[in-house]
Amino acid sequence: MRIIFMGTPDFAVPCLLRLLADGEQVVGVFTQPDKPKGRGYTLTPPPVKTAALEHGVPVFQPTTLRDGEAEKIIRSLAPDLIVVVAYGKILPAEILFFPKYHSVNIHASLLPKYRGAAPIQWSILCGETETGVTSMLMDEGIDTGDMLLHKTTKIEENMTAGELHDVLAELGAQVLSETVSALKNGTLCPVPQTGESSYAPMLTKALCPLDFSKSAQEVHDQIRGLSPYPTATFLLSGKRIKAFRSKLGGTADKAFPAGTVVSCNGDIAVVCGDGNLVHITELQPEGKKRMSASAFLVGHNLPVGALLE
RNA sequence: CGCGGGGUAGAGCAGUUGGUAGCUCGUCGGGCUCAUAACCCGGAGGUCGUGUGGUUCAAGUCCCACCCCCGCAA
Numbered sequence: 001m002r003i004i005f006m007g008t009p010d011f012a013v014p015c016l017l018r019l020l021a022d023g024e025q026v027v028g029v030f031t032q033p034d035k036p037k038g039r040g041y042t043l044t045p046p047p048v049k050t051a052a053l054e055h056g057v058p059v060f061q062p063t064t065l066r067d068g069e070a071e072k073i074i075r076s077l078a079p080d081l082i083v084v085v086a087y088g089k090i091l092p093a094e095i096l097f098f099p100k101y102h103s104v105n106i107h108a109s110l111l112p113k114y115r116g117a118a119p120i121q122w123s124i125l126c127g128e129t130e131t132g133v134t135s136m137l138m139d140e141g142i143d144t145g146d147m148l149l150h151k152t153t154k155i156e157e158n159m160t161a162g163e164l165h166d167v168l169a170e171l172g173a174q175v176l177s178e179t180v181s182a183l184k185n186g187t188l189c190p191v192p193q194t195g196e197s198s199y200a201p202m203l204t205k206a207l208c209p210l211d212f213s214k215s216a217q218e219v220h221d222q223i224r225g226l227s228p229y230p231t232a233t234f235l236l237s238g239k240r241i242k243a244f245r246s247k248l249g250g251t252a253d254k255a256f257p258a259g260t261v262v263s264c265n266g267d268i269a270v271v272c273g274d275g276n277l278v279h280i281t282e283l284q285p286e287g288k289k290r291m292s293a294s295a296f297l298v299g300h301n302l303p304v305g306a307l308l309e
Numbered sequence: 310c311g312c313g314g315g316g317u318a319g320a321g322c323a324g325u326u327g328g329u330a331g332c333u334c335g336u337c338g339g340g341c342u343c344a345u346a347a348c349c350c351g352g353a354g355g356u357c358g359u360g361u362g363g364u365u366c367a368a369g370u371c372c373c374a375c376c377c378c379c380g381c382a383a
Binding site: 036039040041110284285286287288289290295298301 | 313314320321322334346362379381383
Protein backbone atom coordinates (compact mmCIF):
# COMPACT_ATOMS: atom_id res chain seq x y z
CA MET A 1 0.00 0.00 0.00
CA ARG A 2 1.38 3.41 -0.99
CA ILE A 3 1.00 5.67 1.99
CA ILE A 4 1.67 9.35 2.61
CA PHE A 5 2.32 9.99 6.28
CA MET A 6 1.57 13.34 7.85
CA GLY A 7 2.71 14.10 11.37
CA THR A 8 4.96 16.36 13.36
CA PRO A 9 5.78 15.76 17.06
CA ASP A 10 7.18 12.84 19.03
CA PHE A 11 3.73 11.36 19.37
CA ALA A 12 3.60 10.62 15.64
CA VAL A 13 6.99 8.95 15.39
CA PRO A 14 5.99 5.44 16.60
CA CYS A 15 3.17 5.42 14.04
CA LEU A 16 5.55 6.24 11.22
CA LEU A 17 8.06 3.67 12.36
CA ARG A 18 5.33 1.06 12.65
CA LEU A 19 4.19 1.60 9.07
CA LEU A 20 7.76 1.16 7.91
CA ALA A 21 8.21 -1.92 10.08
CA ASP A 22 4.99 -3.37 8.68
CA GLY A 23 6.50 -3.09 5.25
CA GLU A 24 4.11 -0.46 3.98
CA GLN A 25 5.36 1.71 1.18
CA VAL A 26 5.67 5.14 2.76
CA VAL A 27 6.14 7.27 -0.33
CA GLY A 28 6.38 10.61 1.39
CA VAL A 29 6.19 12.34 4.75
CA PHE A 30 4.55 15.71 5.31
CA THR A 31 5.54 17.57 8.44
CA GLN A 32 5.58 21.13 9.73
CA PRO A 33 8.45 23.39 8.62
CA ASP A 34 11.52 23.64 10.85
CA LYS A 35 10.98 26.31 13.44
CA PRO A 36 13.28 28.46 15.58
CA LYS A 37 13.21 26.93 19.06
CA GLY A 38 14.83 27.30 22.41
CA ARG A 39 17.66 29.58 23.50
CA GLY A 40 19.22 31.34 20.57
CA TYR A 41 16.31 30.45 18.32
CA THR A 42 18.05 27.46 16.81
CA LEU A 43 16.22 26.18 13.77
CA THR A 44 14.90 22.79 14.85
CA PRO A 45 13.43 20.06 12.65
CA PRO A 46 10.29 18.30 13.93
CA PRO A 47 10.86 14.76 15.29
CA VAL A 48 8.94 13.15 12.44
CA LYS A 49 11.28 14.76 9.91
CA THR A 50 14.31 13.39 11.68
CA ALA A 51 12.81 9.91 11.80
CA ALA A 52 11.76 10.03 8.15
CA LEU A 53 15.18 11.10 6.95
CA GLU A 54 16.81 8.32 8.95
CA HIS A 55 14.75 5.88 6.92
CA GLY A 56 15.31 7.59 3.63
CA VAL A 57 11.72 8.71 3.16
CA PRO A 58 11.24 11.96 1.19
CA VAL A 59 10.11 14.81 3.43
CA PHE A 60 7.86 17.72 2.48
CA GLN A 61 7.33 20.76 4.71
CA PRO A 62 4.82 23.06 3.02
CA THR A 63 3.66 26.10 4.97
CA THR A 64 0.21 25.69 3.47
CA LEU A 65 -1.78 22.89 1.88
CA ARG A 66 -4.14 25.27 0.12
CA ASP A 67 -2.05 26.86 -2.61
CA GLY A 68 -2.26 23.92 -5.00
CA GLU A 69 1.42 23.06 -4.66
CA ALA A 70 0.90 20.46 -1.95
CA GLU A 71 -1.91 18.89 -3.89
CA LYS A 72 0.32 18.56 -6.95
CA ILE A 73 2.97 16.82 -4.91
CA ILE A 74 0.42 14.48 -3.39
CA ARG A 75 -1.05 13.58 -6.77
CA SER A 76 2.40 12.84 -8.09
CA LEU A 77 3.07 10.50 -5.18
CA ALA A 78 -0.08 8.57 -6.07
CA PRO A 79 -0.94 7.39 -2.55
CA ASP A 80 -3.54 4.73 -1.79
CA LEU A 81 -3.96 6.20 1.68
CA ILE A 82 -3.00 9.23 3.72
CA VAL A 83 -2.26 8.67 7.40
CA VAL A 84 -2.41 11.73 9.63
CA VAL A 85 -1.07 11.71 13.19
CA ALA A 86 -0.76 15.03 15.02
CA TYR A 87 0.23 16.90 11.88
CA GLY A 88 -0.94 20.30 13.00
CA LYS A 89 -2.63 21.41 9.82
CA ILE A 90 -6.17 21.01 8.53
CA LEU A 91 -6.37 19.15 5.24
CA PRO A 92 -8.60 20.49 2.48
CA ALA A 93 -11.19 18.11 1.06
CA GLU A 94 -9.42 17.74 -2.29
CA ILE A 95 -6.45 16.21 -0.50
CA LEU A 96 -8.43 14.35 2.15
CA PHE A 97 -10.41 12.33 -0.34
CA PHE A 98 -7.87 12.02 -3.12
CA PRO A 99 -6.38 8.62 -2.23
CA LYS A 100 -8.31 5.45 -2.98
CA TYR A 101 -8.79 4.71 0.71
CA HIS A 102 -9.07 8.39 1.63
CA SER A 103 -7.41 9.59 4.83
CA VAL A 104 -7.11 8.01 8.25
CA ASN A 105 -6.29 9.82 11.47
CA ILE A 106 -4.97 8.52 14.77
CA HIS A 107 -6.25 10.53 17.72
CA ALA A 108 -5.17 10.17 21.35
CA SER A 109 -8.55 10.00 23.00
CA LEU A 110 -11.71 7.98 23.05
CA LEU A 111 -13.76 10.00 20.63
CA PRO A 112 -15.90 11.98 20.66
CA LYS A 113 -14.31 13.15 23.89
CA TYR A 114 -11.25 15.38 23.79
CA ARG A 115 -11.21 16.32 20.16
CA GLY A 116 -8.46 18.78 19.32
CA ALA A 117 -4.83 19.55 19.99
CA ALA A 118 -4.11 18.35 23.53
CA PRO A 119 -6.28 15.33 24.36
CA ILE A 120 -3.66 13.57 26.46
CA GLN A 121 -3.12 16.43 28.86
CA TRP A 122 -6.78 17.36 29.11
CA SER A 123 -7.84 13.83 29.94
CA ILE A 124 -5.61 14.02 33.02
CA LEU A 125 -6.51 17.61 33.83
CA CYS A 126 -10.15 16.58 33.83
CA GLY A 127 -9.50 13.67 36.17
CA GLU A 128 -10.26 10.83 33.75
CA THR A 129 -9.23 7.36 34.88
CA GLU A 130 -9.35 5.83 31.44
CA THR A 131 -8.51 7.02 27.96
CA GLY A 132 -7.31 5.57 24.70
CA VAL A 133 -6.57 5.97 21.05
CA THR A 134 -9.06 6.09 18.20
CA SER A 135 -8.58 5.73 14.47
CA MET A 136 -11.06 7.42 12.18
CA LEU A 137 -11.83 8.23 8.60
CA MET A 138 -11.18 11.92 8.31
CA ASP A 139 -13.77 14.44 7.24
CA GLU A 140 -13.48 18.20 7.06
CA GLY A 141 -14.16 18.82 10.74
CA ILE A 142 -11.61 18.64 13.53
CA ASP A 143 -11.55 15.04 14.76
CA THR A 144 -15.17 14.49 13.77
CA GLY A 145 -14.80 11.65 11.24
CA ASP A 146 -16.34 8.21 11.48
CA MET A 147 -14.51 5.99 13.94
CA LEU A 148 -12.78 2.78 12.88
CA LEU A 149 -10.88 1.12 15.73
CA HIS A 150 -9.88 2.06 19.24
CA LYS A 151 -7.93 0.77 22.21
CA THR A 152 -8.27 1.89 25.79
CA THR A 153 -5.80 2.22 28.62
CA LYS A 154 -5.99 3.10 32.30
CA ILE A 155 -4.70 6.36 33.64
CA GLU A 156 -2.89 5.49 36.85
CA GLU A 157 -3.34 7.70 39.88
CA ASN A 158 0.05 9.36 39.70
CA MET A 159 0.64 9.14 35.98
CA THR A 160 1.91 12.27 34.27
CA ALA A 161 0.94 13.51 30.83
CA GLY A 162 4.43 12.64 29.64
CA GLU A 163 4.06 9.02 30.71
CA LEU A 164 0.58 8.74 29.28
CA HIS A 165 1.86 10.29 26.05
CA ASP A 166 4.40 7.52 25.63
CA VAL A 167 1.85 4.80 26.34
CA LEU A 168 -0.65 6.26 23.90
CA ALA A 169 1.97 6.81 21.22
CA GLU A 170 2.72 3.08 21.25
CA LEU A 171 -0.95 2.21 21.45
CA GLY A 172 -1.56 4.52 18.54
CA ALA A 173 0.99 2.66 16.45
CA GLN A 174 -0.85 -0.60 17.18
CA VAL A 175 -4.22 0.85 16.31
CA LEU A 176 -2.79 2.28 13.11
CA SER A 177 -1.24 -1.02 12.10
CA GLU A 178 -4.49 -2.87 12.69
CA THR A 179 -6.51 -0.19 10.95
CA VAL A 180 -4.36 -0.32 7.84
CA SER A 181 -4.51 -4.07 7.54
CA ALA A 182 -8.27 -4.11 8.18
CA LEU A 183 -8.63 -1.43 5.54
CA LYS A 184 -6.90 -3.69 3.03
CA ASN A 185 -9.14 -6.59 3.98
CA GLY A 186 -12.23 -4.45 3.84
CA THR A 187 -13.31 -5.54 7.30
CA LEU A 188 -13.84 -2.11 8.79
CA CYS A 189 -17.22 -0.69 9.78
CA PRO A 190 -17.00 3.09 10.16
CA VAL A 191 -19.11 4.29 13.07
CA PRO A 192 -20.35 7.87 13.30
CA GLN A 193 -19.37 9.69 16.47
CA THR A 194 -22.30 9.96 18.82
CA GLY A 195 -22.68 10.94 22.43
CA GLU A 196 -21.19 13.77 24.36
CA SER A 197 -18.25 15.42 22.64
CA SER A 198 -15.69 17.72 24.17
CA TYR A 199 -12.81 19.78 22.94
CA ALA A 200 -9.22 19.73 24.20
CA PRO A 201 -7.60 23.00 23.10
CA MET A 202 -3.91 23.72 22.97
CA LEU A 203 -2.31 24.29 26.37
CA THR A 204 -1.24 27.78 27.37
CA LYS A 205 0.91 29.15 30.16
CA ALA A 206 -2.24 30.55 31.69
CA LEU A 207 -3.01 27.01 32.88
CA CYS A 208 0.29 26.66 34.71
CA PRO A 209 0.03 28.64 37.96
CA LEU A 210 -1.29 26.34 40.66
CA ASP A 211 -4.25 27.39 42.73
CA PHE A 212 -4.01 25.71 46.11
CA SER A 213 -7.50 26.84 47.02
CA LYS A 214 -8.77 24.11 44.73
CA SER A 215 -9.13 20.56 46.00
CA ALA A 216 -6.03 18.42 46.45
CA GLN A 217 -7.26 16.16 43.68
CA GLU A 218 -7.58 19.07 41.28
CA VAL A 219 -4.15 20.41 42.17
CA HIS A 220 -2.68 16.94 41.73
CA ASP A 221 -4.36 16.53 38.35
CA GLN A 222 -3.07 19.92 37.27
CA ILE A 223 0.49 18.99 38.20
CA ARG A 224 0.26 15.61 36.43
CA GLY A 225 -1.58 16.91 33.40
CA LEU A 226 0.92 19.66 32.71
CA SER A 227 4.03 17.55 33.34
CA PRO A 228 6.56 17.67 31.81
CA TYR A 229 5.22 20.42 29.50
CA PRO A 230 4.29 23.16 30.02
CA THR A 231 4.52 22.36 33.76
CA ALA A 232 2.47 23.61 36.68
CA THR A 233 4.17 26.31 38.72
CA PHE A 234 3.97 27.92 42.13
CA LEU A 235 5.78 30.72 43.91
CA LEU A 236 7.99 30.33 46.97
CA SER A 237 9.03 33.67 48.43
CA GLY A 238 8.69 35.30 45.06
CA LYS A 239 10.55 32.65 43.10
CA ARG A 240 8.84 30.52 40.54
CA ILE A 241 9.19 26.78 40.90
CA LYS A 242 7.91 24.11 38.55
CA ALA A 243 6.12 21.08 39.97
CA PHE A 244 6.64 17.91 37.95
CA ARG A 245 5.25 15.24 40.22
CA SER A 246 3.01 14.91 43.20
CA LYS A 247 0.94 12.45 45.13
CA LEU A 248 -2.07 12.61 47.38
CA GLY A 249 -2.34 11.56 51.00
CA GLY A 250 -3.50 12.79 54.36
CA THR A 251 -5.36 15.81 55.59
CA ALA A 252 -4.33 18.85 57.55
CA ASP A 253 -4.79 18.66 61.32
CA LYS A 254 -5.79 22.28 61.64
CA ALA A 255 -7.36 24.82 59.38
CA PHE A 256 -4.25 26.19 57.68
CA PRO A 257 -4.67 28.62 54.80
CA ALA A 258 -4.53 26.90 51.40
CA GLY A 259 -0.93 26.73 50.19
CA THR A 260 0.61 26.28 53.63
CA VAL A 261 3.49 23.78 53.88
CA VAL A 262 2.63 21.41 56.71
CA SER A 263 5.54 18.99 56.45
CA CYS A 264 8.90 18.67 54.73
CA ASN A 265 9.61 15.03 55.38
CA GLY A 266 10.95 13.72 52.10
CA ASP A 267 8.46 15.71 50.10
CA ILE A 268 6.62 18.99 50.41
CA ALA A 269 3.13 18.52 51.80
CA VAL A 270 0.81 21.42 51.04
CA VAL A 271 -2.70 22.09 52.28
CA CYS A 272 -5.28 22.57 49.57
CA GLY A 273 -8.65 24.23 49.63
CA ASP A 274 -10.53 21.12 50.71
CA GLY A 275 -8.20 20.48 53.65
CA ASN A 276 -6.50 17.55 51.97
CA LEU A 277 -2.79 17.42 51.26
CA VAL A 278 -0.92 17.26 48.02
CA HIS A 279 2.69 16.12 48.30
CA ILE A 280 5.03 17.69 45.77
CA THR A 281 7.72 15.09 45.07
CA GLU A 282 9.64 16.46 42.10
CA LEU A 283 10.30 20.05 41.19
CA GLN A 284 12.62 22.53 39.51
CA PRO A 285 13.51 26.03 40.63
CA GLU A 286 14.27 28.66 37.97
CA GLY A 287 17.72 28.22 36.51
CA LYS A 288 18.22 24.90 38.25
CA LYS A 289 17.92 21.34 37.18
CA ARG A 290 14.89 19.25 37.86
CA MET A 291 15.28 17.47 41.21
CA SER A 292 13.44 15.41 43.78
CA ALA A 293 11.74 17.31 46.56
CA SER A 294 13.99 15.58 49.08
CA ALA A 295 17.10 16.86 47.30
CA PHE A 296 15.61 20.32 47.20
CA LEU A 297 14.89 20.20 50.91
CA VAL A 298 18.46 19.21 51.77
CA GLY A 299 19.84 22.44 50.38
CA HIS A 300 16.97 24.83 51.04
CA ASN A 301 15.63 25.78 54.40
CA LEU A 302 11.92 25.43 53.78
CA PRO A 303 10.18 25.87 57.14
CA VAL A 304 6.88 24.24 57.97
CA GLY A 305 4.32 26.99 57.76
CA ALA A 306 5.79 28.57 54.64
CA LEU A 307 3.23 29.67 52.13
CA LEU A 308 3.22 28.57 48.51
CA GLU A 309 1.13 30.51 46.04
C1' C B 310 24.40 38.18 18.44
C1' G B 311 16.43 37.79 22.03
C1' C B 312 16.39 38.23 28.11
C1' G B 313 18.20 35.83 32.50
C1' G B 314 20.09 32.09 36.43
C1' G B 315 23.95 28.52 37.37
C1' G B 316 28.55 25.13 37.24
C1' U B 317 32.25 24.13 44.99
C1' A B 318 32.67 16.08 48.09
C1' G B 319 27.66 10.91 45.42
C1' A B 320 23.06 14.75 46.06
C1' G B 321 21.23 19.71 47.38
C1' C B 322 23.34 24.24 49.02
C1' A B 323 26.87 28.17 51.96
C1' G B 324 31.21 30.51 51.09
C1' U B 325 30.90 37.64 53.97
C1' U B 326 35.28 43.72 51.73
C1' G B 327 40.39 38.00 47.85
C1' G B 328 44.11 35.25 53.17
C1' U B 329 45.59 27.10 54.36
C1' A B 330 37.33 24.87 51.65
C1' G B 331 32.16 24.50 54.89
C1' C B 332 26.74 22.82 55.92
C1' U B 333 22.79 19.24 55.39
C1' C B 334 21.63 14.49 53.28
C1' G B 335 23.86 10.12 51.60
C1' U B 336 28.02 6.74 52.28
C1' C B 337 31.65 3.73 55.52
C1' G B 338 32.94 2.20 60.68
C1' G B 339 31.42 2.04 65.82
C1' G B 340 27.70 2.79 69.81
C1' C B 341 22.67 3.07 71.89
C1' U B 342 17.81 0.58 71.04
C1' C B 343 12.87 -4.83 71.08
C1' A B 344 13.24 -1.93 66.73
C1' U B 345 13.80 2.18 63.22
C1' A B 346 13.77 6.51 57.85
C1' A B 347 15.38 7.98 65.10
C1' C B 348 19.69 9.34 68.28
C1' C B 349 25.24 9.58 69.67
C1' C B 350 30.63 9.18 68.22
C1' G B 351 34.16 8.79 64.38
C1' G B 352 36.07 8.36 59.14
C1' A B 353 36.39 8.63 53.84
C1' G B 354 35.37 11.72 49.92
C1' G B 355 36.71 18.45 46.37
C1' U B 356 43.31 19.88 41.47
C1' C B 357 36.18 24.85 43.70
C1' G B 358 33.42 23.55 34.85
C1' U B 359 38.09 24.35 31.42
C1' G B 360 42.63 27.53 30.35
C1' U B 361 51.11 26.07 30.12
C1' G B 362 45.17 32.80 30.77
C1' G B 363 45.36 37.92 33.37
C1' U B 364 45.72 41.02 38.09
C1' U B 365 47.91 39.93 43.09
C1' C B 366 52.51 38.51 48.21
C1' A B 367 47.88 35.55 47.97
C1' A B 368 41.84 33.87 43.86
C1' G B 369 36.26 29.50 44.86
C1' U B 370 36.27 34.76 45.66
C1' C B 371 38.34 40.17 40.73
C1' C B 372 39.25 40.33 34.94
C1' C B 373 39.37 37.59 30.04
C1' A B 374 38.26 33.48 26.72
C1' C B 375 35.95 28.91 26.03
C1' C B 376 32.74 24.47 27.37
C1' C B 377 28.33 22.64 29.73
C1' C B 378 23.37 22.87 32.41
C1' C B 379 18.90 25.46 33.20
C1' G B 380 14.55 29.34 33.54
C1' C B 381 11.87 33.03 30.34
C1' A B 382 10.48 34.27 25.64
C1' A B 383 9.40 32.11 20.80
